[in-house]
Amino acid sequence: MSLTMTNPAIILPTKSIGTLLPTSPSNNQQKSPSSSSTMSFVTSSPEIFSKICEYLTPIDIFKLSRVCKQYRNFLCTPSSTTYQNIWRTSRMKFLTYPQLPPPQGMDEKNYIKILIYDKSCEFCGNSDPGSSRLYWEFRVRCCDKCLLKRTKTHEDLEKSAGIPVDVIDTLPCVWIRGGAFAVPVHRYYWIDNIKSTTKEYSLLKGKDRKNWLLKKKEQHKKYMAEVSQYYFEDQKQWNEMYKKQRNC
Numbered sequence: 001m002s003l004t005m006t007n008p009a010i011i012l013p014t015k016s017i018g019t020l021l022p023t024s025p026s027n028n029q030q031k032s033p034s035s036s037s038t039m040s041f042v043t044s045s046p047e048i049f050s051k052i053c054e055y056l057t058p059i060d061i062f063k064l065s066r067v068c069k070q071y072r073n074f075l076c077t078p079s080s081t082t083y084q085n086i087w088r089t090s091r092m093k094f095l096t097y098p099q100l101p102p103p104q105g106m107d108e109k110n111y112i113k114i115l116i117y118d119k120s121c122e123f124c125g126n127s128d129p130g131s132s133r134l135y136w137e138f139r140v141r142c143c144d145k146c147l148l149k150r151t152k153t154h155e156d157l158e159k160s161a162g163i164p165v166d167v168i169d170t171l172p173c174v175w176i177r178g179g180a181f182a183v184p185v186h187r188y189y190w191i192d193n194i195k196s197t198t199k200e201y202s203l204l205k206g207k208d209r210k211n212w213l214l215k216k217k218e219q220h221k222k223y224m225a226e227v228s229q230y231y232f233e234d235q236k237q238w239n240e241m242y243k244k245q246r247n248c
């Protein structure tokens with residue numbers, strides 16, 4: 001078994017997926033990956049298929065999910081417990097990072113994807129090194145341009161007067177400087193979050209609004225505490241990589 005170092009902290013065995021799957025038909029009988037034999041294998045033996053996946057790294061499972069529609073359906077259905085277990089088992093077995101479980105609202109596959117497998121902007125696809133970064137507050141990986149397109153600053157929201165300040169303060173935000181050392185620092189809010197929260201608030205009246213705000217403030221505190229844990233783990237991972245590179 002050979003080893004591929006995609007990240008100093010992550011050692012991925014490159015065992016061929018092909019050796020773990022049913023034998024392919026001979027060349028003159030070559031069938032498409034979506035053939036009935038592939039489908040019946042997945043649907044009639046999901047336990048065996050899941051067992052095979054236990055020997056695959058997350059990267060191998062990504063490759064497998066692209067082989068055909070049946071594999072994709074089996075491996076990429078967020079509501080399926082089997083699907084979640086396959087990705088979780090592979091992550092825990094083959095990756096040293098991330099160790100934290102996926103944050104609320106994110107499934108295992110997307111968690112691994114944005115952290116390890118695909119570091120491009122998930123909106124425009126920009127894959128230039130260092131062009132995009134993870135924003136745990138919004139559960140996205142994106143470039144500066146897409147971030148600016150999909151967010152509003154605290155000042156914008158105050159000027160628009162469409163949303164009370166108390167409500168703004170229940171939304172996750174990122175603090176960003178205008179430039180390397182520029183001031184002031186602005187708070188950016190995700191537009192989709194603004195829309196859904198404003199709608200929720202507008203449907204309430206009087207005392208219900210007050211209770212809703214109290215509940216939202218409490219949830220916000222917990223949400224931001226969770227976000228800090230993910231940044232902390234990222235920082236720890238970065239420090240370890242840096243230390244390893246310096247010792248090389």
Ligand SMILES: [Zn+2]
Pocket residue numbers: 121122123124125126142143144145146147
């Ligand atoms: Zn982008």
